[in-house]
Amino acid sequence: MIWQLELIILLLVIICAIAAITVRDLLSSALLLGAYSFLLCLIWAVMGAVDVAFTEATVGAGVSTVFCVAAVFHTTRRTKD
Amino acid sequence: MKILGKLTILLCGVLLLVFTMEFPDWGDPDSPASTHLSPYFIQHTMEDTAVPNIVTSVLADYRGYDTMFETTVILTAGLACFLLLRIERKKVPHRYYRHEPTGVTLRMEGDKFPRNSAVFQRMDANWVPYDFVISRTCRLIIPFIQIFALYVVAHGHHSPGGGFQGGVLMGASVILFAISHSLRAAIKSFSEKTAALLSVTGVFIYAGTGALCLIFGEVFLNYSALAPLFGNDRIMARSHGILMVEIGVAVAVTAVMIWIYYNLSSAGKQDEGL
Numbered sequence: 001m002i003w004q005l006e007l008i009i010l011l012l013v014i015i016c017a018i019a020a021i022t023v024r025d026l027l028s029s030a031l032l033l034g035a036y037s038f039l040l041c042l043i044w045a046v047m048g049a050v051d052v053a054f055t056e057a058t059v060g061a062g063v064s065t066v067f068c069v070a071a072v073f074h075t076t077r078r079t080k081d
Numbered sequence: 082m083k084i085l086g087k088l089t090i091l092l093c094g095v096l097l098l099v100f101t102m103e104f105p106d107w108g109d110p111d112s113p114a115s116t117h118l119s120p121y122f123i124q125h126t127m128e129d130t131a132v133p134n135i136v137t138s139v140l141a142d143y144r145g146y147d148t149m150f151e152t153t154v155i156l157t158a159g160l161a162c163f164l165l166l167r168i169e170r171k172k173v174p175h176r177y178y179r180h181e182p183t184g185v186t187l188r189m190e191g192d193k194f195p196r197n198s199a200v201f202q203r204m205d206a207n208w209v210p211y212d213f214v215i216s217r218t219c220r221l222i223i224p225f226i227q228i229f230a231l232y233v234v235a236h237g238h239h240s241p242g243g244g245f246q247g248g249v250l251m252g253a254s255v256i257l258f259a260i261s262h263s264l265r266a267a268i269k270s271f272s273e274k275t276a277a278l279l280s281v282t283g284v285f286i287y288a289g290t291g292a293l294c295l296i297f298g299e300v301f302l303n304y305s306a307l308a309p310l311f312g313n314d315r316i317m318a319r320s321h322g323i324l325m326v327e328i329g330v331a332v333a334v335t336a337v338m339i340w341i342y343y344n345l346s347s348a349g350k351q352d353e354g355l
Contacts, residue, residue: 047107050241051136058249063338066256070346 001046009046013039026072034065130319132238140243141323145302148326149287151245152333156284159337163277166349177204203265205353211262219261226254234331238320244327248283248334255335256342264347267339273351276340283333290325 016036023029037060044053105112122135122143132138140148175190178201186204195201227250234247259267291302299306304322305315313321343351 051134051243051246054241054246058246058253062253063249063256063342066253066260067341067345070342073346074348 006043006046009039009042013043026075027069030065030068030072033068034061037061037064129316130323131316132320132323134238134240136241137237137243137323137327138319141326142302142304142319145291145326148330149284149291149302152284152287152330155334155337156280159280159340162341162344166344167351168349177206178202179204205263216261219257223254223258226250226257230254230331234327235324237327238323244330245334247327248331249338251331251335252338252342255339259342259346264343264351264353268343268351271339273340273343276336276343279336280333280340283329283331283336286329286332287326290322290329294322 013036016032016039020029020032020036023032037056041053041056041061044050044056105114109115122139126132126135126138130138130142132142175188176194178187178189178195179185180187181200181202187201230247230250232247233242233250234244237243237247255267255271258270290304290307293310294303294306295301297306297309304319304325306318307322308315308318311318311321347353
């Protein structure tokens with residue numbers, strides 16, 4: 001694969017990872033984590049680990065993002081007590 | 082304190098980076114993994130198990146124990162979510178209903194709720210009007226996702242995929258149904274009891290396959306023992322054994338994913354979802 005493209009994906013992974021922990025909104029944090037997983041899946045695919053890429057795409061980018069969003073939906077801006 | 086924390090993180094990160102340099106290069110033919118393990122798997126997988134996809138045979142056959150306990154870990158995750166979230170909450174139940182002819186939304190308390198009424202439509206507390214286009218589109222897509230999930234499970238021997246991925250896809254199709262329609266509609270077609278039962282059944286299928294090998298007089302999870310059961314030679318029996326195990330994994334993962342979603346999206350009440 002073209003190494004420039006690989007480098008861009010790798011940089012995006014790092015940006016997503018840092019953004020996911022620095023962003024203050026939990027929902028955007030969950031979505032950034034999904035984007036991070038998806039980009040990581042591309043990297044696995046580039047490195048030839050297609051099975052791992054598939055798992056990352058389904059579990060990491062798919063279901064765990066849904067779980068995070070579902071959990072975030074039950075949080076409130078301010079504590080209730 | 083904040084500076085100290087940041088310094089610790091930086092130090093750990095730098096140490097990690099420094100020692101990553103000591104790792105063998107990616108795809109290095111002289112690394113221990115490439116000199117001992119990989120050549121064995123690459124050369125012997127086909128004659129040992131008759132499975133073209135080496136990853137599948139390593140996952141389900143050579144490291145069958147590992148995958149069995151991975152499935153158990155997933156079951157444990159589902160159980161943990163269930164035990165943490167699904168607690169009896171003694172609260173006055175209230176529900177929201179919309180009176181269809183007038184369009185008025187009512188908040189009802191007590192235990193006299195209109196059931197299966199044509200006039201009153203049940204609504205969720207954080208109700209988002211389920212969009213007609215979205216629900217119809219998801220209805221159309223879901224069968225295809227499920228067929229693809231079955232394909233991924235059944236074709237794991239030849240292409241990337243297998244029990245875990247197929248199971249997650251299958252679970253995702255039900256989760257998509259729950260999101261696009263409502264949690265109650267999903268629970269009606271795939272109840273919590275079914276989810277709990279199937280998640281245990283999946284692990285049971287896996288461990289049962291291993292125990293069956295014991296009964297036929299071989300080592301636990303040595304599928305060649307199942308040759309008389311499948312009626313073919315010992316090598317093909319391993320291939321079929323892997324398929325059995327993959328089906329077990331897929332069943333368990335499907336059920337656990339749906340179960341976790343039910344509990345997470347409704348905060349354990351399984352009454353109102355997203």
